[in-house]
Amino acid sequence: MTERTALRRGLLGLTPLLLGALLGVAAPGALAEPVARPALESLAALNGQAPARRTLDIQSWRTAEGARVLFVPAPELPMFDLRLTFAAGSAQDGDAPGLALLTNAMLNEGVPGKDVTAIAQGFEGLGAQFGNGAYRDMAVVSLRSLSAADKRDAALDLFTRVIGQPTFPEDSLARIKNQMLASFEFQKKNPGKLAGDALFARLYGDHPYAHPSDGDEKSVPAIGVERLRAFHAKAYAAGNVVIALVGDLDRSRAEAIAAQVSKALPKGPALPRLPAPKAPEAGTQHIEFPSSQTHLMLAELGIERNDPDWPALYLGNQILGGGGFGTRLMEEVREKRGLTYGVYSGFTGMQARGPFLITLQTRAELSENTLGLVRTILADYLAGGPTQKELNDAKRETAGSFPLSTASNADIVGQLGAIGFYDLPLTYLEDFMAKVQALSVADVKAAMARHLDPNALVIVTVGPKVAQQPLPAPTEKPLEQPLAVPEH
Template sequence: MNDSRTLRRSLPGVLLAACLALTGCDQDAPVPPPQAAPAATETRPAATGGDAPRLESLASLDEQPLARRKLDIQTWQTAEGAKVLFVEAHELPMFDLRLTFAAGSSQDAGTPGLALLTNAMLNEGVAGKDVTAIAQGFEGLGADFSNGSYRDMAVASLRSLSAADKRAAALELFSEVVGRPTFPEDSLQRIKNQLLAGFEFQKQNPGKLASLELFEQLYGAHPYAHSSEGTAESVPGIGVQQLREFHARAYAAGNLVIALVGDLDRTQAEAVAAQVSAALPQGPALPATPVPEAPPAGKHHIEYPSNQTHLLLAQLGIPRGHPDYAALYLGNQILGGGGFGTRLMEEVREKRGLTYGIYSGFSPMRAAGPFMISMQTRAELTDGSLQLVQQLVRDYLAEGPTEAELERSKREIAGSFPLSTASNADIVGQLGSIGFYDLPLTYLEDFMGEIQTLTVEQVKAAMNKHLQPDGFVIVTAGPSVEQQPLPPPTERPVEQPSAVPEH
């Protein structure tokens, strides 16, 4: 994955993972009644008889959800066919712009790595400027450029001051970089060498090897099967002309979603979108990603010398926008997506000490993305750990969550949901995903509303509809050693997991 600035994960399912830290609570103070907007401090009689400020206990929230930032999303289409989503926000004299193209590795068309190399080369050169001059140009304006390429999409982002002079100069440079890159040969060779060095490094990373094998086994001949980075065989042969041709069709305005948030009014936002859209190649959206076929269940092993084994279990999940997503997200939070307190973490780590961490999750994409469970454990406990995980999934599908588990997860999701729109950068990521996956403008509020109304029966039904207990594609990477039986579950396992997992 190419990403000069780590992109925030978008949409509920991967952004609802924060927790509150309780600090400075005054245990002797009376708890004030719940308020819609509790004050930061209040007074009480001090020992000297006067009033002294104190920190208000978080207990005063009485499980009231944090305030949410309501988004007024405006949308339109540019003359060239780009979809635009805009939120006006004048709190800071800045704006965030994100372009999301359907130009990820699923569009490589038999040349793995083509999409990533094209995206990585955007800011390597434009007419009259090399990569250094481009970087200095953005820096001199107080602006920030970032880009990234993934399986579904490629993105290019700009953060800039909104003052007219700074905005105009930053947009001009950004439009050149995204719309008219020159793809210099020397830069292409440098980036290819970096990728090739990365492929060599991957050979020493059993977790990465397992992931690559898993996607190949899960997706077969589907475009999702190969890594976004390409392969050691495909990358060396990719040339400048191929990049230009891919850019001409995949970075076309008709294949684009523009997300814009910040200190702009509607007229200014329309001008920004029009300028960027007009600077791009002209053309339609690329064809939709094909639907993958479900693979046969089975186990695949990668022999690797180490003390631990990486275990990955996966099935095809759902595409983004599927009506069952909220129920699956909530169900998975209880199974293994919510960190400590989930069934997998409780049984595998806390009671048996088999792993540092075990996690599960749905990753919806344009086509059905994977549902995956991942962990690593001592090599001699691989078989037993795998059987335990499969049994835990089987039991969960048969029983469903308890009412207490459901209500706890609902509260956790409601409490962390405001973080999804806490900053303009968060919002622009949300807008990009909403536009790219053709979700309703009210998607975030709809998601939260649906989460809070789901029942145990609905969650159980959704999990059973989309997961089969014996349908996993399983990949292990580690040494072949004599297996030992698992330790029995206890409140304090004798064998504690290692503090730092391998790789």
């Protein structure tokens, strides 16, 4: 399960459901000797033009069984990436929270004639990589393989058996359940997880997005092999999948691979679209937790992923709190007052209306006033909109980072999966950048005001109840500049 804890790859701005999960640090590699590198060139040399990026020849068709296929030939490397995206996330759990995740986790635990060890050794021996993961909207299964016929065909044969003929062995199910139950115990000590689960429950009520994607300690033990088989037959059907292919393949070979994959899956149609969530009641919930820091999460219902306002909301949020340093929230909360290590905001576009979320943690004795400050910043931004300079800077940053969204075959296959899953046009990537660059201050202000209401926030705080202190006055050099991720 190499992608079990990985962030979902997808369209630019497709954030995970809890923005706190984005706080990761990669260890830099050390060089034994200095390496000569080309001189850096100024962005000014672009004269306002976006940096070059890969032009994608996206081809699309449907298999005989109804699977949608998106394909981009990329002959530069002798390999290919295959990604299957099913409408088989936890929103399809029904009365068994955790069912989608368990089904996905069990796919590569056994097929006729092979156990989990033999499957892993089979992929490894071919130089291939298998990945899987389950989220609220979707479940993903992926394969990376060399494109040489002997490696490709053997890897595809094993892959199609895994996705089409899982045996769901009882011993593997017991082991994974025990791992999940142990993780539930650990999560009780994680204030960020407690806050996230409570927030989604309040935000979505009786909607399928409300419960945790991994289920809970009551639901998971009751899920048996028959439930997994039934869910696989329904949710992993050929009519319920988007097949994305990128790599050293021509069209005829891509069609043959897609047909092989589609035929291996259970026969069946796409699952019905999710219902629209009801607007929640605004308010604040506090969860007592023994820590020096208090987690603050503020949210309201956002948008569906194919909403036409997405480019304007993406750009507007980059200015508010989605772009790291230099955003309104970071400037006012961290840089001027030293109240937090980081504060972030984001829209998560989903099949149904995903959340708009602001998340941070701060010293417990400053939590209530910090919450008030964040609410004021949001209200002021919605009322006044961005400045022209903020808009220009955000456009320039977006233009500079956008080529990274198609920098590798893995990036491209993730883009294709999201385009197909959320039923976006094949020209989405080009359209997005053109729309972003055409936005005015008035456009962004109007879009943000259409979708956000500072009086409609659902708020969850997790931390200790302590006497509150006033906030320090804003300054260019705060007295206590946070230097690292705070300890709980």
